[in-house]
Amino acid sequence: MSKRQSSKYKLDRRLGENVWGRPKSPVNKREYGPGQHGQRRKGKLSDYGVQLRAKQKLKGYYGDISEKQFRKTYDEASRRKGDTNENLIALLESRLDAIVYRAKFVPTIFAARQFVNHGHIKVNGRRVNIGSYRVRAGDVIEVREKSKQLAIVLEATQLAERDVPDYIEVDHNKMVATFVRAPGLTDVPYPVQMEPNLVVEYYSR
Known part of the structure; x- marks a missing residue:
């Protein structure tokens, strides 16, 4: 079983994107975040915020992998020869x-x-x-x-x-x-744009 206890669609609403491209996603009707403050105007994200968001989106797409497991995957991608971005996607898709x-x-x-x-x-x-x-x-x-x-x-x-x-x-x-x-980033049919380069920047801080 997935470790996610809450509804998986909360990730969609929190990020404001239909992460899995599902027709039943609430984002298709409500593009604002969940909760009573969800419709407040969002401030501009910092560089760290943009990187964190990219990590949450990629990690969430694969079933909300635990942080420990996701970091382990990143570490292996960075140790391999070649582009770390491409290595990360190849490992996740494997x-x-x-x-x-x-x-x-x-x-x-x-x-x-x-x-x-x-x-x-x-x-x-x-x-x-x-x-x-x-x-x-x-x-x-x-x-x-x-x-x-x-x-x-x-x-x-x-x-x-x-x-x-x-x-x-x-x-x-x-x-x-x-x-x-093992595929490269452009081979993977993500329904939304994934930015593994920002994930690499997040962990490289």
Whole structure:
């Protein structure tokens, strides 16, 4: 289960953006923040505020990852050769729960983490129940045979609001996906603009 206790849509309203591109997001009707002070005019954010907001948005998009886990991912991205921004996105997109979500096996990233935790997913034929499990290029992810007819799975495959990105190959008849490669920022179909460069600046202070 996700550690988020409050409604996931509160993140949308707090940031003023439809972070997951969901048609039911309250931001589609109310572009102001939650609470009795939500409609007050917002002051201009400081550089730190802009960086913090970018971090909250990226962290929240992947199911509100804990700060400890997100920082650990950033640290690994900064140690790797190449662009830290691109490395960070590649690591986040390599999470098992993210791939289950991208493959449209479930409707939301929160459902993906729960689905993995409950043992419905196998990687290369072996059951894995850790959402943060790092998937490598060429790995095969599949829904367990007993889980293929679950209502949540059948509903997700019919969703028209998002497509499967080209770095994942999916056969929805067999409920099998292959992680082709780790993507770059421009390959990822975020419904809103993500700014990993600001996240890097935040942690580099």
